[in-house]
Amino acid sequence: MYKWFLAFRYLYTKLIALFGVASVMLCVAMVLVVLSVMGGFLDTVRARSKGLHSEIVLEGGTLQGFPYYEEFGEYLKGQLPGTVELTTPVIYTYGIFRVPATTWTKATRILGVRLDGYVAVNDFENGLHYERYYPGTTRLGLQSMPVAGMSESNVLQLPPDLEAANDKWRRQETDPEAIASFDQGPFQHAPYPYVTPAILGERVYAADLAPPRYEGPEHYGVIVGCDLLNERREDGNFNRYLARGAEVALMAGPLSRTGTTTGEPPILVPLRYVDDSRTGIFEIDSFCVYADFDMLQHKLAMDPQPLVDGGFTKARANQLLIGLKDGIDLNMTRDRIRGAWLTFCASLSPEVSDVDARAMSLAEVYTWEDLQRPFIAAVEKEKVLVTFLFTLISMVAIVLVGCIFYMIVEKKTRDIGILKSIGASGRGVAGLFIIYAGAVGLVGSILGAILGSVVVWNINDIQDLLASLNPQLRVWSPDVYSFDKIPSVVKQADAIWVASVAVLSSMIGSLIPAWIASRVWPVSALRYE
């Protein structure tokens, strides 16, 4: 019992132990901050990666795509009715995004999606900017440009359908701050659709003194990645330079079924900018645009094309996104769908051309994790590496605890002799110092966990404070890390794990001094002055 009693008595009477507590505290706080930020980073990457695709993707593996995607979707629903919720095709290709009025261009990845199906299988809708404030108004079909104007009551308003949509959002929005924020500047008016508004705002519409209306020729809509078109501010929001509905254009080259050029000139498609999307992955948000599937399929000659024999080619897509019902095991379902695809291909074989058969043989079934594995694995490795490095640095604490306890044992030699003279064993004395070190580690860990948690919870404010002192001190760039904010969630399990390792490390650090203490001969200790 004396071991426990003296260990905790020494803890608050020996000043030197506070240095041990401080070193453990700082190490625990440091590792916890790193683990929380990197863990939060990884979790966000995983969550956002999951939201990019559907649970299961039939990936064509080529730019020219594969046929029979619609038929396979129907086949799958028939084969796995309790598993598959819906399927939706996607086309992707690469091209050039252009703003005609300013002649600004940028290389881009063009995705053709059926918006209703696309938002049903992933989280894409959550990142649509205008769709949030004007629900139901982001469409990829033909449309003109909405122009704000003076209503009969001399109030600047948008066309009635947009105003009605906005009313709907107001009724649904539960956050009063969001509504108050919106009302401070319902929308900024661009005198010309493509000119920077006087005040850089969140929602940009063209406006003039005429009544609110739609004007200009009808074009298909296009959703643009938020980082492709807009300028990201330091607070994570965007300066939007283009009015909603402004005319933009896409250029791309159609490919034949075998992946060669068709001989036709590159397509130039005028479109209307209807919304911007924010997946949270910078590489996607700075590179991708989303257009109507059927329009793009037609423009890229991936819809049925006439053959010399009078027949038609099959329509092609690059991916088939497969949404599952809730609670379905992902990997098992992937394997079942993989089997279903092979069976489906085999069932078609007599009627499928060699070209189509080759394209279908290249298609492969993946889970969203399979598709994002290289990216997620890189982040996972980064997390492990950084945590390992900081843990290695924290090993200094073990050495420090060892040094401190060596000094304590030196100083306590006489006490060790006293204890042995009253019947303490060498093992008991060693135990005393190990428990003492454990107590130092425990207190240091608790304080470190608190300090680390406080730092993590306020890490963005701390960064803002540092950046206000010196902009060079802003270490987290949304452009680089994809996220506006540094992850600021501390997982209880992480805190417990780090604290436990720290307590154990402190005890390990005290082993040599404890062993020395256990070997102290009582007589020599009692003579020690």
Add this chain to the structure above:
Amino acid sequence: MLRARDLHKSFIMGRAPLRVLRGASLQAARGEFVVVTGASGSGKSTLLHLLGALDIPDRGTVEYNGQNLFQLGDDARRLYRNRDVGFVFQFYHLLPECTVLENVLMPSLAAHSFWGWRRIRRKARRDAEELLDRVGLTERTKHRPNELSGGERQRVAIARALVNRPALLLADEPTGNLDEEVGEDILRLLTELNEAGQTIVMVTHDAKVASHAHRYVRLSEGVIREAGSPGGKAIPVGLATREVIP
């Protein structure tokens, strides 16, 4: 109860061995108060450390109730120090971080496990308080050693030595660090304890202290040279060490 025979002990000082004990022998019967006198450096403390199993002799034996201490294992010797012997040192050797009461309780704490202590802690505390009352420190239980005088510290050390009710009290110059008056108080306390049945072996360089004992022996050049009883005639060495005590 205690019989030390032919104890030899040397220490290495520099290159040459320093032979401190060269065949010292001593006995103490139950209830006896034996004083070992001798000049500084004569080996008194070394002898006491061997009697208390705090050190191991080069040669010779110490028997406690017929059992040679140096044939016992480490754990048994630890139990001997905890249960059968109480030590009082010249420099008190109290734990500075603990209060008077905690210092007195320390042997009891050392005797019990965490759970064992929970069972006996109330009784142990009561016993310790009784002992502190007996040595006149009832009001000082919550003080730290550095808040006490030398005499008070030595009283705490005596209380600590007695808390596990050991059969044998070994005192190493208990008055050596105290002024005469306070030293006399401590000796009176030890005498009272002895009168109550406590066996005491005390070493001191002060021959006057011997007057409190039943018997004294003088250690010189590592062996017992002379023995006697207070006011009595010196007894030949052989008798003093082997034959006087029945």
